[in-house]
Amino acid sequence: xxxxxxxxxxxxxxxxxxxxxxxxxxxxxxxxxxxxxxxxxxxxxxxxxxxxxxxxxxxxxxxxxxxxxxxxxxxxxxxxxxxxxxxxxxxxxxxxxxxxxxxxxxxxxxxxxxxxxxxxxxxxxxxxxxxxxxxxxxxxxxxxxxxxxxxxxxxxxxxxxxxxxxxxxxxxxxxxxxxxxxxxxxxxxxxxxxxxxxxxxxxxxxxxxxxxxxxxxxxxxxxxxxxxxxxxxxxxxxxxxxxxxxxxxxxxxxxxxxxxxxxxxxxxxxxxxxxxxxxxxxxxxxxxxxxxxxxxxxxxxxxxxxxxxxxxxxxxxxxxxxxxxxxxx
Numbered sequence: 526x527x528x529x530x531x532x533x534x535x536x537x538x539x540x541x542x543x544x545x546x547x548x549x550x551x552x553x554x555x556x557x558x559x560x561x562x563x564x565x566x567x568x569x570x571x572x573x574x575x576x577x578x579x580x581x582x583x584x585x586x587x588x589x590x591x592x593x594x595x596x597x598x599x600x601x602x603x604x605x606x607x608x609x610x611x612x613x614x615x616x617x618x619x620x621x622x623x624x625x626x627x628x629x630x631x632x633x634x635x636x637x638x639x640x641x642x643x644x645x646x647x648x649x650x651x652x653x654x655x656x657x658x659x660x661x662x663x664x665x666x667x668x669x670x671x672x673x674x675x676x677x678x679x680x681x682x683x684x685x686x687x688x689x690x691x692x693x694x695x696x697x698x699x700x701x702x703x704x705x706x707x708x709x710x711x712x713x714x715x716x717x718x719x720x721x722x723x724x725x726x727x728x729x730x731x732x733x734x735x736x737x738x739x740x741x742x743x744x745x746x747x748x749x750x751x752x753x754x755x756x757x758x759x760x761x762x763x764x765x766x767x768x769x770x771x772x773x774x775x776x777x778x779x780x781x782x783x784x785x786x787x788x789x790x791x792x793x794x795x796x797x798x799x800x801x802x803x804x805x806x807x808x809x810x811x812x813x814x815x816x817x818x819x820x821x822x823x824x825x826x827x828x829x830x831x832x833x834x835x836x837x838x839x840x841x842x843x844x845x846x847x848x849x850x851x852x853x854x
Contacts, residue, residue: 529836530555531664533564533606536583537575538721539731540590542801543709546772547670553595555668561601562662562833563591565826568606568613568654572647585822590732592825593812604829606658611837616650616657618844622687623653632675656680662836663696670708672718691847707772712746715761733809736802743798748790756782763790770797773804 532552534544552563565587570580584605591603606612628634628649638644655676659667660683669677677698684695709719713727723729727746730739749760759767771781785793815821845852 527558527560528665529562529662530559530666530668531562531564531659531662532668533566533569533658534587535570535721536565536567536580536587537570539729539733540587541709541719541721541729541731542769542805543719543729544721545594545732546707546709546769548668549591549594549596550772551668552601556596556601559666562664562829563596563601563603564606564658565591565604566606566658569651572645572651584826585816586733588822588826589812589815590808592815592822593808594732598825598829602829602832603825604833605826608826608830609661609834609837611661611834611841612654612657614841615661615837615844616654618841618848618850619657619660619683619687620650620653622690623656623683625649627679627682628652631679633672652676652679653683656683659698660684660695661840662833663840664698665696667698687844687847691844694843694847707768709769709772710761710765712742712762712765715747715765730801730805732805733812734805736806736809739801739805740798743801744794746794752789754785754788754790754793756786763793766793766797770800773800 532548534540534548540549552561555561565584567580567584570583588603588605592598596603631652634649634651637648641648655673656679659677659680667677667680681697684697688694711717711719711723711725711728712730713725717723719729721729727742730742734742743766746766747762748766749762751758751760751763754763754767767781767785770776770785771778776784785796788796842852
């Protein structure tokens with residue numbers, strides 16, 4: 526019996542090459558090895574205000590991009606989090622066993638709270654909802670980036686606390702995935718991870734960026750004061766460009782050194798741009814084909830929710846029974 530894997534992406538901002546190389550590409554590669562569930566986590570997105578029409582549109586865009594990069598709805602369940610109400614239901618029950626102190630020490634919460642005048646309770650509870658996402662499906666494997674490692678560890682803590690209070694209920698998710706995605710940094714700030722929430726025009730290459738725009742962003746990417754690639758003294762920006770090329774090409778480190786050592790930065794950027802574009806063009810073509818089929822994306826999301834619903838209902842029923850809550854006979 527295959528182990529179950531779950532992970533998700535917020536439908537806010539624009540999915541970019543960092544999301545693809547750091548997560549989606551690996552999801553595609555492992556989807557056949559596990560019982561795979563990939564979520565568009567729109568309940569997480571509304572921890573900060575989202576324009577309702579834009580959010581609905583982004584859910585469909587994200588689902589279509591999932592399929593455009595290679596996630597197969599015949600192999601994987603692709604679903605919108607809010608269409609499976611057990612996510613929110615389980616989150617409340619887990620909230621009731623989670624000490625506030627555990628949530629207040631989350632580094633992402635502290636960083637985001639400092640950046641806002643008022644902090645919604647949803648931001649504090651975000652990690653509990655994430656725990657519910659994972660534990661709802663009894664997922665053994667959770668492919669998340671290292672920026673989510675603290676949240677995944679909290680999920681284990683919550684599961685362990687619930688199990689100790691009410692008896693063995695939840696599978697303990699693994700703390701890591703044995704496949705590591707590429708960490709892509711911002712083109713304008715190569716000391717910071719490429720982010721959907723950063724608004725700088727030259728920061729990220731979105732998967733749906735026009736090809737000419739993607740090329741311009743790479744040609745304007747931050748490098749350093751050296752004239753050419755020197756593997757003994759790589760600046761952060763140059764190293765990031767090389768990492769992007771290697772992640773898309775699959776070249777070995779030896780091949781990278783042999784090809785790029787001594788290359789002037791202008792030529793490096795041109796080659797990185799061509800490699801990125803060669804991967805974006807077929808992805809964008811497939812995306813347009815998917816979106817052109819009326820009702821198709823909605824049908825995939827509906828079928829995905831229906832496929833995972835029995836797992837979700839089973840877990841929530843078990844949790845209610847363990848806690849002594851009313852369940853119909």
